[in-house]
Amino acid sequence: MTDFLGYERDDGSIGIRNFVPIIATAPYANDTVKRAADIVDDAIPITHPLGRCQTKPDVFQTYRTLLGYGTHPNTYGAVVVAHAGEIVDGDELAGDIGETGRPSASINIHDEKGVMNGLKATVNAAQEMVQDASAQRRQPHDISNLTFGINCATSDTTSGLCQHKATAGAAWRLIDQGGRAVFAETPEFFGGEEDLAERAVNDEVAQKILDYVEDWEQRLQETGYDVRGAQPTPDNMDGGLTTIEEKALGALVKSGDGPIQDLVDYAEKVPDGSGMYIMDTPGHGAESVTGIGAGGAHFMIISTGQGHTLSNAVMPTIKITGNPGSAERVPEETDVDVSEALVGDASIDWATDELWDEILDVVNGKQTLSEVLGESQFAIHRIGPST
Amino acid sequence: MGDSHIVAVEPADNVATAIREVSEGETVTVDVGDDEVVVDVLEDVRFGHKIALEDIERGDTIIKYGLSIGQASEEIDAGEWVHVHNVESNYGRGDLAASGD
Numbered sequence: 001m002t003d004f005l006g007y008e009r010d011d012g013s014i015g016i017r018n019f020v021p022i023i024a025t026a027p028y029a030n031d032t033v034k035r036a037a038d039i040v041d042d043a044i045p046i047t048h049p050l051g052r053c054q055t056k057p058d059v060f061q062t063y064r065t066l067l068g069y070g071t072h073p074n075t076y077g078a079v080v081v082a083h084a085g086e087i088v089d090g091d092e093l094a095g096d097i098g099e100t101g102r103p104s105a106s107i108n109i110h111d112e113k114g115v116m117n118g119l120k121a122t123v124n125a126a127q128e129m130v131q132d133a134s135a136q137r138r139q140p141h142d143i144s145n146l147t148f149g150i151n152c153a154t155s156d157t158t159s160g161l162c163q164h165k166a167t168a169g170a171a172w173r174l175i176d177q178g179g180r181a182v183f184a185e186t187p188e189f190f191g192g193e194e195d196l197a198e199r200a201v202n203d204e205v206a207q208k209i210l211d212y213v214e215d216w217e218q219r220l221q222e223t224g225y226d227v228r229g230a231q232p233t234p235d236n237m238d239g240g241l242t243t244i245e246e247k248a249l250g251a252l253v254k255s256g257d258g259p260i261q262d263l264v265d266y267a268e269k270v271p272d273g274s275g276m277y278i279m280d281t282p283g284h285g286a287e288s289v290t291g292i293g294a295g296g297a298h299f300m301i302i303s304t305g306q307g308h309t310l311s312n313a314v315m316p317t318i319k320i321t322g323n324p325g326s327a328e329r330v331p332e333e334t335d336v337d338v339s340e341a342l343v344g345d346a347s348i349d350w351a352t353d354e355l356w357d358e359i360l361d362v363v364n365g366k367q368t369l370s371e372v373l374g375e376s377q378f379a380i381h382r383i384g385p386s387t
Numbered sequence: 388m389g390d391s392h393i394v395a396v397e398p399a400d401n402v403a404t405a406i407r408e409v410s411e412g413e414t415v416t417v418d419v420g421d422d423e424v425v426v427d428v429l430e431d432v433r434f435g436h437k438i439a440l441e442d443i444e445r446g447d448t449i450i451k452y453g454l455s456i457g458q459a460s461e462e463i464d465a466g467e468w469v470h471v472h473n474v475e476s477n478y479g480r481g482d483l484a485a486s487g488d
Contacts, residue, residue, distance in 0.1 A: 157404045157435040160452070161394060190478040191454060220479040227479025228471070240404065240435030242449075242469065243476035246456035305435075325434065343392065343406055 002177060004363045005138035006145070010101025013073040014145040016298050016363045018133040019044050019314050021069050021078045022126055025090045026051035028083030032107075032115055036081075036122040042134075043079075043126040044313045048380055051088040055384045063088050065267040065380045068294025070097035070104065072314045073147075076133035077103030079125045081118070084110040103129050138365070144178030146363060147270050149297030149315060151184060152251050153285050155232075156239025156305030160250025162322025162342040162351065167303040168256035169352030170359060175258070175275055182270045182297055183255045184281040184288045187216045187231055191245030192252045199260045201275075208263045212280050231283055239305050239323075254303050266381055267294035285310045286379035289317070299362055301355070307333045311370035313378055316362050319369065320355055335369050389418035395440065397453030398422075402437040402469050404451075409438065429466040437469040449474050 006014040023046040024033045030047035037045035046069055050062045070078040070093065078097050082090030094106035105125035109118035148171045152159060171181035189196055193213040200206035220227045231244040241247045261275035267290075270277050279295055281288035285308065289300060293315045302310050302319045307330035311317040321327050324339035336358050338351035362368055370376065392407040398420025409415065409432040417424045417440060424440050432438050437451070443463040448455045460475045467473070 157437070158406065161396070161404065161406070187479070191456065192452075195454075217478060221481045221484040223481040224485035226476075226482040228476060231479060237471055240433070240437065240470070242437070242471055242474045243457040244478050245454075245476060246451055249452040249454055249456065323435070 002143040002360070003140045004143055004146070004360070005365065006141045006363070007076070007136055008139060008141075009073065011071070013296070014141045015072075015074040015076070016146075016365075017074040017314070017316065018076045018136055019072075019074050020076055020126055020129045020133055021046050021314065022122060023066050023070060023078055023080050023093070024048065024051070025066065025080060025082040025088045025093060026086045028052070029081040029109060032109060032119050032122055033081050035119055036079075036126055039123050040126040040130055042130050044376075046313060046378055048378055050380055050382060052086050053386050054087065054382075055387055057383045059087050061266060061383060062380055063093065065290065065294040066093055067096055068267050068269065068296065069314055070094075071100045071102065072293065073296055073298055074314045075102060076136065077129040079105045079107065079122055079129065081107045081122050082109065084108065103132065105129075142178070143174065143363075144274065146174060146179045146299075147295075147297045148174045148179060148181035149289070149292045149300035150181060150254050151285060151289050151292065151300060151302055151310070152188065152254065153302045153304040153308030153310040153319070154235050154239070154306040155241060155247055155250060156236065156323060157241060157250065158239075158321070158323040158342055159303060159305040160253045162348070163303045163305075163320045163338055164250065164254035165348045166320060166322070166338050166341070166351035166355045167254045167301045169348065170301070170355045171254075171276070172256050172258055173352070173356055178274045180270060180272075180274055180277060182277045182279050182292055182295060184279040184292055185251060185283045186212050186278075186280050187220070187244065187283045188248045188251040189213050190217070190248045192249050196252060196260065199257065201259050201261055205260060205262055209260070209278065212263060235306050264295065266291045270295040270297065282381055284379070284381070286377040287381040289315075290377070290379050291381060299359065301359075304333070309333060309370070309375055311375045311377065313376040316368045317370050318355070318358055318362055322351070332369055332373065389416040389423050393417045393438065395419040395424075396451060399450050399453045401439065401441050401443060401450050403440055404437055405432045405434060408432075408434055426466045429464060430468050432468045439463045439465050439467045439469050441465050
């Protein structure tokens, strides 16, 4: 059994960080959130363009995503900031976060009589939570508590030959010890969906995989344009990837070849059972990683070909590449360089060990490069039009 | 043993990935399953890009990982660079759906 040192939550989850997000419910609260997070050291701003004048499927998805950040295992407590009355309701969101036993506060800029008072109330609420969070101590817990997030970023042809294999190796090492892993990016199953469906634990999950892939294919066809350029992207093509199928077959390598337990919707919580799960997300990295964060993954392996700044507010991201040129070109985006397993004499087992060792350090508190640099993106995948 | 820096993933593959810079005029040996395929390289192929292992007709399936990654949009000779200029995808083709093809 492998232990790690983590933060206990009242809902039974264990965090590898003790973050205090300040969450905007709509764009009109974004500046207050950013200003408060500038003032309160260690508070994390969650801002976005959604949460108002959306159709119901988007309202549900926005709410589910924001709630996922407020109740993430790595979240100690959260401050919710609304501008006025919104369809994504600030009081309801703060209440649902509080239901998990986490400290939560709801600030309404209009009720506070404007942005200056709203800012002061937000700062005061976050300040108290950050100080309380800093007093909490890490305790030893079994590694089976952890959820391993997996995403590609600027894939190239090295991805499927090297770094994705190491990523899969480490993910299954955690699953073999009772943990779980989640990968995503449904349009990046194109061409490999039948092999993927065969890995499902039952017919229902297999059909779900095929149906979700078909749905994405339909949506892309309805645009009336060739998806090439969006998938694969120009930097994918520069790295040698020719079609979405080639990108996808490489991308699927990062899930290994073991059974798929289930497919969950965007930003839905990843189930507690051990095993490999899929989340339905677009190939758009920031949107995909944002969804996986809401699903509760503790950390994220960004398996990249050409290097990428992709990172997240509540999930530390560990970036791994097997492309020696990328490791040299963007060192501050390379936490783990396993290119020796591609162009040198090292094995994939060695690459897996390198990644696993870094994961154990990070879950115990070592900051990743993107954490040190303060890099993160937040982009909720939207479904329909604004109204 | 073939060149370890030109990789065919599965025996059925008709393209291989260069993980070094490959130059026009080279003769390379590629391990494809249990076979060794010898190819005269017809043009420079950059790190990460693909080389045709056999002659491929227009409309033929391009196979990598043992599965289709698209189809040849023109005739491709063994040793040619295989990329977006001579391969089309079979997915996300809203353009074909719109034109009724």
